[in-house]
Amino acid sequence: MNIHEEREPIEPVQIDDIRWEIPKEGGMHVPARIFASEKILRFMKRDKSLFQIKNVAYLPGIHKHAIIMPDGHQGYGFPIGGVAALDVEKGGISPGGIGYDINCLAGDTRIVDGYGTSHQVKDIETFFTEEEQESDGYVLKTNHVQLGVLTLDPRKKRMTSRPVPFFMKKQADKRMLDIRTVSGHILTLSEDHPVLTRQGMVPAGLLTEDQEIATSFFEGLPYVPLPSTILVEDLPLGRQARTFFCGHGLLPLRLNNPKLPILSRLLGYLFGDGLVYFAGSKGRICAYGKQEDLEQMKDDFASLGFRARIYSRTRTHTINGKAPFSATTSELQVSSTGLARLLISLGMPEGNKTNQAYDVPSWILRSPPWIQRLFLAGFFGAEMSAPATGSRTCFYHPTISMNKNMTVVEDGRKFFISLMRLLESLGVQVQKISQTSAPSNREGPVARLKLLLSSKEEHLLTLYGKIGFAYNRRRQETAMIAVAYLHHKQRVLQKRTEAERRVRILKKKGLSMKEAQECLCDETVNARFVERHYYAKRPSRISQQTVSFQDFRKVQENDLQRYGTIFDRIEHIGERSYDGLVYDLNVQETHNFVANGLIVSNCGVRLLRTDLKKEDVKDKVRPLISLFYKNCPVGLGVTNVNVDYDQLELVLEKGARWAVDNGYGTEDDLIHCEEEGAMEQADPSRVSDRAKKRGKRQLATIGSGNHFVELQYVEEIFDEEAAKAFGIEEGQVCVMIHCGSRGLGHQTCSDYLREMEKQNPDLIAQLPDRELVYAPSGSKVAKDYLGAMAAAANFAWCNRHMLGHLVRQSINELFPDAKVETVYDIAHNIAKVEEHEVDGKKVQVYVHRKGATRAFGPGRKEIPEDYRKVGQPVIIPGSMGTASWLLHGTEQSMKESFGSTAHGAGRMMSRSRATREFKGEDIVMDLEKKGIIVKGASWKGIAEEAPLAYKDVDEVIETTHKAGIAKKVARLRPMGVVKG
Amino acid sequence: MEKPYEYLEHTADAKFRAYGKTLEEAFKNAALAMFNIITDTGKVAPRIEKTFEVTGEDRESMLYDFLEQFVFLVDTEHFLLHEVKELSIDGFTLKATLVGDTLAGHDVHTAIKSMTYNDMFIREEDGRFVIQAVVDL
Structure with a gap:
């Protein structure tokens, strides 16, 4: 069975015969450009290529277009055949570089902070006092006070408080939308503001009615500034403790102390499941609960400046002789005499609470509602029953129970009455206070007091939606x-x-x-x-x-x-006329885009020319292919050259140069490689041991999948001048090698993908595809990745260089005098810093070519001297048994596609379907009839690469040629192939 | 009996879904789905036993690391899986004991180059766990 995911198809706008565009919309920073004939576009629409290239257009710092080549097809993250140029220089916090986060909310949008207090986004500006920066109509402010907003942590799958380093406002300049959900939430935001859906982040402008969006049903209570009333003037503390308390701003303690919200919340919980006591003169604070909830409390204690420890133990209980069960109990402890004193002076009872009189602290009763809420939420987290229904649809009364010795039962009732008055002032009615008797303790008889809250829906909405529970995630x-x-x-x-x-x-x-x-x-x-x-x-x-x-x-x-969130259905989306300021908060710390995990191993193609003619080798194709097969191993688990780790370091550092130094190939081969066979930025120490272990035994092997060594002849010349420069003529025998950095390159990608994820967990939720994770510019991981990627690319060049030489030796076994030279060697999967012209200005960009070929036009200094006049050779392999092509780069590719072009035929049929429809044996026989000898590692591998599983390479080349992003030089026909 | 896994259409790479009554079983079947792309696991003898442990930051990254470990084992030790004999998951830490053989003498269809996050999900549906993943060929 095949399962296809349904999506609205994308209909690009036609520009001319072979150019199409997906216009910029929503959060796209640039339009997407597609090079395709109508026929090719039909293939692209069948898979996710167009969705993926559209995703690429969301990447911050992208220039001009996200581009997909005529051979484009679905990849992961990036489509194969995708090209993007991303700005190198816009570091720091210039709004242009932040890009991703400037998406705007209307001023009255409510934001809930880390304490569960709500703010209008426009008021949040008052927290950002320090620095200000203006550019392009944006005002950007940085935050030097502690403000965290509630945000989804996609790693932990839960809401957490995150600091907000930046605040931005600007004049609204985009369409503003009102989005109303079924539960009545209304959000006013600009069309490019990303909204979390089940499919990842989607710009508001692309949302549809009935779609579900992540919604937090917790509203909190509105923030009001606090007065500077003194709550605790002084405490009897030793000199050291006093220095600590004053230094941490805890003494004197005022209501507007930034730590007061935390104290209020902690105090609430301690009033429930907590204990503050003195053992001798040493004060201690204990709290009981689930480990994960206590961990949160531990963080709160830490932000006050105190270290808490959590002890867990599992005990086995037997009740009434029934089967024993085990239960884990956890306890949090803080040893601090000063903090114990501070809490007691804030109203916390000392020692056992059951036999003591105490009340809701009077300062809580006088505080604004949002501070009261924190106390209550803490208390409820410990003491209030969980929301539950008695019937199918009706909720029980939320209940709080408390045991009190009869001697202090009146005080217990008074405490409940204070709670009742407090709750009623916040809009939650109390149903009843009841009293029953409970088992006595050693102090004497005990009463059980119960506070039943109203179960009316309006009250429950306030209780659960505005007050809630703290330190109790469940x-x-x-x-x-x-x-x-x-x-x-x-x-x-x-x-x-x-x-x-x-x-x-x-x-x-x-x-x-x-x-x-x-x-x-x-x-x-x-x-x-x-x-x-x-x-x-x-x-x-x-x-x-x-x-x-x-x-x-x-x-x-x-x-x-x-x-980590629940969803609410959109009921209505309407446009709203809005010409005030719009606001945004920036919850992350880093923004600019440099490197991302979208670069897979660095495969590429090398073309060798010989001075042999088709006629010379016609009768020796089979033995030649057998020699290639013997000397250039294919498939899984084969080893050709086993280098030690020291040598491997050198391979990673020097690339193809290492091969020449070790007797594989010549200087002339080196000159005819992109980058002369080695990238300077390579840093072998950034390649993991795992990757090195995988690569160690794989040097000078082809690998599998679509990789190959093919014997070809030049069938037709299309550009005499260029062909002459490249040393190509009709009837000439050539060899094409397609392979890459093998396991080492793939492992490097996996390693860094995981590392970038670990370091930027927030990013995952923002990106439409987890595979698109990236590292912030200037970060260590970005730098490391570039060093490692270049090292892996060097491995690939060295690999092709060695294979090229082994092919030369194979040919020389049968034709000792034949000359075998390198025409050119290019990478297909790589990100490189290059200089390009954008809007008349020269800019440094990271050009990402994912299954695309560099195709520099004439004159570029990167091209070997003998080819510079005609442009860089572009080698495009076809599918097995079909033609391959040699082209040259053009001025047009410099202008339109950052000097890039297609890289192959491009698959259109899945491997699994290919193996169902074709048999390897039949394909080999068919090709033999056409005079093409195939030797492969497995029949199934051959079936997967069936010619019909690919687009017609000639159609891809025609489109490329017509678009002018590379021009035809020669067509090559296969005579025999060794398949990976 | 319900099938432990199945393959889905994907233009360039191999996509599969694996099922299990428990998360552990679904992970075991995901390993089988992955290895049957490489070879017929039924024909691999349970000659060698291996144990490893991976820790992710969530279920998806744990799956990524789990399957990626196989790619690594194939490349570095030429290991082919017969089955995952034991597998336990505690939080986002997974321990697995594998049995299999080295690849000499086995019919290998293709190699897996890399694990990916593309289209990956782990879901609970109709009382069973469903894992979907794409591997790069």
């Missing part, structure tokens, strides 16, 4: 799901009430009950509903068909696990 998540569910339920009810109104209207209009049923029945109302409301006026109820909370929760929990 309950906080359940609360969010409960809020989503309550919105869902309200929506269903609203629809039913609306339907009920329409039943009465239809009745008034004289419709019969049956007729009214026909008009109205859908998924929210059934025939029975219409009947009931047709004959009697009754209030609408939630129907039995409505999804139960349990089932709703299962779906949402699955999303939370997978995405």
Whole structure:
């Protein structure tokens, strides 16, 4: 069975016969340019090539176009046949370099900070006081105060607080959209603002109604500035402790202390499952809970300046002789006399709470709601029951229980009454305070007090959506799901009430009950509903068909696990006229784009020319191919030259030069390689031991897949002058080698892909494809990657150089006097710093060629002198058994495609389909009939490379030639091939 | 019996889905799906035993590292898998014990060059785990 993912097809705009464009939209920084004939474009539309090239256009710092060549097809991340030039220089924090984050929100958009307090985005500016920078109409400010906003950590799959280093505002200059979700959230943002969907980040302009977007159902309470009231003037502390407390800004403690929100939250939890006591004169703070929740608390203690330890132990219990079960309990401890004193002076009871009188601290009662909320959320995290339903759809009363010795039961009641008054002032009603007796403790009889909160939906929405739970991830998540569910339920009810109104209207209009049923029945109302409301006026109820909370929760929990967020459906997207300022916060620290994991190993092609003619070798093709097969091993697990690690370092550093130094090939071969066979930036020490281990035994081997060594002859010349410069004439025998850096290059890519991911976890959620992860400019990993990639490219050049020489030796075994020279050697998969002209200016760019060939036009100094007048040779292998081509680079490719062109025929059929449709044996026989000898490592490998699995290379070349991004020089026909 | 894995269309590379009642079983089947691209695992003798451990930052990266380890073993030790005998997952740390043979004498269809994140997912669907991955050929 084949499973195809459905997506809206992309319809590019036609520019001329062979040029198409996907116009810039949403978060694309540039349009995407496609070089294709109509026929080729049809193939591209069949897979994800066009989606992928569009994704490339989202990369920050990209110049002019994201380009796809005529041989383009689906890859991963980048499409194969993709070219992109990305700016090298725009480092630092210039808005141009930040690119990715300048997507704008309307000023009244609510942002929830790390404390669960909400701010209008425009007010957040007041936190950014220090520096200001203006350019291109942007105002950019940096943050030197502690402000974190709640954001999705895609690694941990949960919401976390992240610092906001930058704040930006500018005049709105793009279409602004109002997006309303089913639960009534409204977001006003510019069309290029990325929004998280199940398919990754999508610019708002590309969202559609009914699509689901990540939604946080936690609203929090609005921020108001705090007065500088003194809460704790001084504490009895030793000299050292006093220095520490004053140094950490904890003494004197004022209400507007930046650490107060954390203290309030911690205090709330300690009032529940915590204990503060003194053993002798040493103060200690303990809290009990789940390990992961205590870890969060530990972080909070750390930000106050205190180190907490967590102890976990698993104990086995037996209750009433039943099967024993084990339970893990965790405890957090902080040893600090000063902190114990501080907490006690903030109202924390000392020692056992059951037999003590205490109340909600009076300073909490006088604080603004957002501080009160933090105390309550902490307390609820320890003490309040989790949201749960009694029936399918109705929630239980949230409950808080507390045991009190009878001697202090009145104080316990007073504490609950304070809580009640506090909650009611925040909009949550209390249902009841009850008292029952509980088992006595050693202090005497004990009463169990219960505070039942209202289970009315409006109250639950406030309780779960605005107050919530702290230090209790599970309950906080359940609360969010409960809020989503309550919105869902309200929506269903609203629809039913609306339907009920329409039943009465239809009745008034004289419709019969049956007729009214026909008009109205859908998924929210059934025939029975219409009947009931047709004959009697009754209030609408939630129907039995409505999804139960349990089932709703299962779906949402699955999303939370997978995405770290839950989703809400878009109900309406509307354009809004908006001409004020728009705002954005920048949650990451690094932006500029340099290197990314999109570069796979550095495969390439080398073309050798001989002074033999087709007629000379006609009868010796089979023995020649056998010699190639013997001397240039193919397939898995074969070794040709086993170098030691010291030598391998030299290979990585010197590339093809190492081969020449060790007796493989000549100086003349070297001159005729792109980069003369070695990239200077190579840093072998940046290649991992794993990669070296894979590469060590693979030097001078071809590998597998589409790699090969092919014996060819020149069938036709199209450009006499260029052919002459390249030393090519009709009937001449040539050899083409296609292979790369083997396991070493692939391992290097994997290593750095994983490393970049680890270092930039935030990035993954922002990118449409995890494979597109990149390293920020100037970062160590970016630098390391470039050094390692160049080293891997050097390995590839050395590999082809050695193979070229082995081919030469093979030919000389049969034709001792034949001359075999290198025409040229080019890389297909590489990122290089090059100078190009963009809008009349010379810029340094990283040109990424992923399955594309460099095709420099005449005159460039990078081209060997003997070819410089005609332009760089471009070698394009066809599929097995079909023609290959030699072309030359042009002025046009410099202007249009950053000196790049196609690299091959381009697959159009999957390998699995090819192996189903073709048999290796048949292909070999067919090709033999055409006079082409094939020798391969496996039949299946040959079937996968069936000629029909590829686009017609001639069509690709025609398109390339017509576009002028390389011009035809000669067509080569195969006589025999060794397949990897 | 339900099939442990299946192959999907992908223009250039090999894409598969592996299934399992548990996450562990799905991971085991993903390894089989991957090796049956290279060779017929049924014909590989369980002659050599190997154990390794990988740790990711989430389930996807753990899968990436797990399958990538095989690419590494094939290249460096010429190891072919018969099956994953034991596999345990604790958080994002995976321990596996493999049995298989060296590749000498086996019919090898093709080599896997690299693991990728392309189109990767790990899902729980209808009470079973589904893993999808694409490997670079």
